[in-house]
Amino acid sequence: MEDEIVYPQDxxxxxxxxxQSYVRQGGAGSYHNDQLWExxxxxxxxxxxxxxxxxxxxxxxxxxxxxxxRNNQKQSPIYEIRPGDEQSTFYRARVVAGRDQIKKFISxxxxxxxxxxxxxxxxxxxxxxxxxxxxxxxEIDTCIAEIRPTVGGLVAAGRFELTRPVFVxxxxxxxxxxxxxxxxxxxxFEKIEQWAFMQSFMEQIAKPVLPSDEYLDYIPTQAVAEYLxxxxxxxxERQPSKIEGVIFxxxxxxxxxxxxxxxxAGQLPEKMQRPPELSALQIEAFEALANFGNQxxxxxxxxxxxxxxxxxITSAQFASVQTTFGSKEGAEEPF
Numbered sequence: 001m002e003d004e005i006v007y008p009q010d011x012x013x014x015x016x017x018x019x020q021s022y023v024r025q026g027g028a029g030s031y032h033n034d035q036l037w038e039x040x041x042x043x044x045x046x047x048x049x050x051x052x053x054x055x056x057x058x059x060x061x062x063x064x065x066x067x068x069x070r071n072n073q074k075q076s077p078i079y080e081i082r083p084g085d086e087q088s089t090f091y092r093a094r095v096v097a098g099r100d101q102i103k104k105f106i107s108x109x110x111x112x113x114x115x116x117x118x119x120x121x122x123x124x125x126x127x128x129x130x131x132x133x134x135x136x137x138x139e140i141d142t143c144i145a146e147i148r149p150t151v152g153g154l155v156a157a158g159r160f161e162l163t164r165p166v167f168v169x170x171x172x173x174x175x176x177x178x179x180x181x182x183x184x185x186x187x188x189f190e191k192i193e194q195w196a197f198m199q200s201f202m203e204q205i206a207k208p209v210l211p212s213d214e215y216l217d218y219i220p221t222q223a224v225a226e227y228l229x230x231x232x233x234x235x236x237e238r239q240p241s242k243i244e245g246v247i248f249x250x251x252x253x254x255x256x257x258x259x260x261x262x263x264x265a266g267q268l269p270e271k272m273q274r275p276p277e278l279s280a281l282q283i284e285a286f287e288a289l290a291n292f293g294n295q296x297x298x299x300x301x302x303x304x305x306x307x308x309x310x311x312x313i314t315s316a317q318f319a320s321v322q323t324t325f326g327s328k329e330g331a332e333e334p335f
Contacts, residue, residue: 005074005179013182033197036062041220049219059227062197065187066169067234069195070179077173077198078234078243082165087247089304090136090259091143093157096310105156105310110303113158114268125205125218126225126246126260133225134266134301135258136160140309142256149313159307164300166265167234168245171205172257174198175249206249229262244300265300 001016016022040058048055067078081087092113096102105112115121115132127133137143140157149155178195181188205221225246233240244265250256260266 005070013184015180015182033062033193044219044223045216055223056227059224063232066194069191071173072176072179075173077170078167080165080167081162083162088162089159090138091140091157091159092136093143093147093155095147095149096154096156105308109158109308110268115266123218125221128222132263132267134261137258139256142250142253144311145252146250146258151313151316153313155311155313157309157311159304160301161304162300163302166244166300167241168247169228169243170247171202172247172249174202202248206251208251225262261300264297267297267299268301268303269299
């Protein structure tokens, strides 16, 4: 009873009591939220992809008050990471396309390892093509595994650090069953259903996707990332804030964790090449232009000088689960 998490100011009721007995039942389902998610996916995949008010309303319903959830350690899935915190440092890796590219990484590691230029940004799990997103991992081995390099290939990796606070949605907080709650607690059924949905959504964003399926399978999670970044507001003491990143389990090396930073939070400060022989007035104007660009993007990371390292891939490991393809009676059939 002493360890129970109760927030009376939020309308919570105590679950445990001396005069009651308890029997654990099966986990609660999330049928309602699962239906919302299916409708949302159908809407953005096969109905209307841009300016879709129906999809926005569905996803808002799924993530409403998610910052009020708490796990058994009294931790919220949404929290702030500040420079110097344990999770404020992470790694990013890229495959080196040929030995000639090594010089480019050595001369400009930040530019080569950071978010690509606008026209070169490929669609990924949390971003459409052209949209800035920084994908990193908290461990170097996870970072390398996520880009799936070939044996014999060469990978360049470096360390990055946050330069300002960012709020993140940590999907790994939903791994454990939801904490016991009194059914009289405020929004009891909504919290139970949302927790169950978040567990299934956590599995969706972490599961591997085949290259042939990436275009369509990434669209729902890309839309969720855009909603969290631009529309979802979290209540803080100072002022409403927005989510600028998501932490989730690695698909290639579980239970290690990845981090994705949206927009400016995952971008480096812009460095413009200043032409030589400028007058003092021209230099001042040039620097003012660069500062204006940084104010617009509000960059949130920096490259850790001297952290560049090259890794030659000597072997790969594969995990598998045996499966069969059978008839309705369960008998195995050959291909």
